[in-house]
Amino acid sequence: MIPQIDIGALGPMLPVAVGAILLPLAEVLMARKRTFLSRPFTQERRGTFLAVASLLCLVIALIISVNGLLGPSRVFNSGNPMIVMDGVAHFLNIVVLLGASLTVLGSVKYLADIHSNHGEYYALLMSSVLGMMFLTSASNLMMLFLALELMSIPLYVLAGFRRSSLRSNESALKYFLIGSFASGILLYGMAILYGMTGSISLAEIGKRFDPESAPHLLGAALVVVGLGFKISSVPFHQWAPDVYEGAPTSVTGFMATTVKVAAFGALMRVLAVALEPAAELLYGALWVMAVLSMTLGNVMAIIQQNIKRMLAYSSIAHVGYLLVGVIVGTLDGYAAVLFYLLVYTFMTIGAFTVVAILAKGGEDRDRVEDLAGLSQSRPLMAVVMTLCMFALAGIPPTAGFMGKFHLFRAAIERGIEIGDTSLFWLAIIGVLNSAISLAYYLRVPLVMYFRDAPPTSDPDVPGFFERVVLLTCLAAVVLLGIVPDDIFNVLSQTAASAQHLLLLQSP
């Protein structure tokens, strides 16, 4: 009756879980008049302490994940594997943990600037990260859903973390309503899949799935729609601009990157393992989603005046690019998605951190004009922002270019291999869209370098933590653009080993 469990499989999750559980307690104990150190902490010192504590948990988890990446794949409970810690899970966890660490570093000063420096921020962030880590490794539907909720529920609160700001409240409410609606759709799809196949294990569903049967396909479609909401692909994207604009900037950066990393992990696993028999039918739908996401995201981004809104539409466009890799469905395609998720995390968090630093006196400064003259007043921030914009647009030699190159190359190679012109079209539409995206990405450097700052402008100075974030993003965006081939080969092997294991693994 008592199962054989391997707690070591949870290695990367344990430090994050400890953080998620103990940080609320730490926050409230430090806020007491008399603490166990018999000296009350100011709100600012408390915030810094909790940020450092959560960073410590994240870094330990990061080290364990990097170790795990090279080691063999493990399951928590061999009798009923709820999670599979394979190469893909470890790699995506690394990306999530990197994104979360950068977010924590970038939040310390920003939270004080917007007068919302509450320690609960870090506790909720850690819970969300824990959910993401389980989401990337979930190998059955129950775990998938629980992890998705554990990821989303803290995020609903984080989106409304500026409690006095109406825009933030609106953002939280919209995110919550749409998110629960999406969860409902996903759950209905899961229920149908379970009812039809009689199993909640992804591998088992993959074996019993009947692509001829309409209810099977209905379940598959509902699951894809539910996940489509979470990655905010068109036509399930309407919530994203409002939510991204209203949420605190550091949270927006977190939502735009790590959530997508985790949700793409789940989407790849579901598509490659459980819904593999329905691949042809679903990939038609995904093709449309990818093209719409790329095109609509880029076109709508051009007319935005608010940077956060612009980056929201840009993130929708990037979901379209990422879907190309998922549609290709080869090991190279998956490896390209993994690589692009890593690159995308750095360039997006870099851009959001610059916007976050500009916030001052309880107000966000997130219009494009607010960046005017930044090259003179804050050259480092201007350089980072420029490089992030170049990378997002896919200009060589930045990391963004290599990421897109691998995605579109995978599509074209697969297209030649199976003689499918729709994959060529996908790559062509992707390249055309990258050209369109120049229109709004290049506007930001233009404003920073060629427009004079208004005389009243006095952009905030980045603190120590922010400098670390800016320099890390700068280094990553440049280095990943120069030496990606080795990394990419490792990723291909990772995807290969993971797929091999997943297909063989059944409870």
Place this chain on the structure above:
Amino acid sequence: MSEYAGLGLFIALGTALVLMFVLLTTLLGPRLRFAEKQEPFECGEHQVVSPYQRFNVKFYMVALSFIIFDVEMVFLYPWAVVFRDLGWFGFFAMLIFLFVLTVGLAYEWLKGGLDWN
């Protein structure tokens, strides 16, 4: 299913009893109408404010805490039933779960989430 026969009988008897009382009062009770009796409030008191009042958000906090610990209690039921079979393994499984939620309770308590003012 047969173990629910008692429940069915209970429901049927309960419904019958209530219907009977209503029926009996309509048949036997005197019917007098005057202005005070038509007032919506009891005891002939005049209604001062609308019964639709805005509730304080504190009630919501209490209700939400109740749900969370209600769910915790629900998890304890099956555990108590199989406790002997699971032994120490089950004991520690529940210990971790309870620890996590006790942290939540301690947090809410120390934060003043349970205080009315």
Place this chain on the structure above:
Amino acid sequence: MTEQVIFYVSAFVALISAAGVVLNVRNTLYAALCLVITMLSLAVLFILLNAEFIGVLQVMVYAGAIVVLFLFVIMLLNIRGGDMGADRQPVLKVIGTLLIVGASVKLVPLLSESRRAWPEVGPEFGTVRAIGGTLYTDYLLAFEIAGVLLLAGIVGAVVMGKQRID
């Protein structure tokens, strides 16, 4: 026979009260009370399916606690009939209703025809003991994560609901 009668009665009540939840746009309090009836009828359906523990939970957690929370929220917002804007976008309402009705007409026979045969279940199935036997062993990880989820819920509730946090 008796089971079928109970099934049809509670399914009918569930459908009617669920319609009541949706149609009572003017008075959300009535909608919430209709939801209680829906939950209770669902509990009966669960018990008919031998899922006794789930049926009990349905009464305890949903009808008992969650709808009470709904009532608090309704009273907290103090929404009166006219505030709801229910009459906006009549075209979308009509299209939405038609789509739902059309989908249901297609779906119901589809799902009922192609469902798998009921698996044979033992007398233990659905009892508290059977659930306990799997929940704390095979689904241990899910159980512990549910704990963290509840903790995140507490923290989130305090952040969102408390008037002053410092």
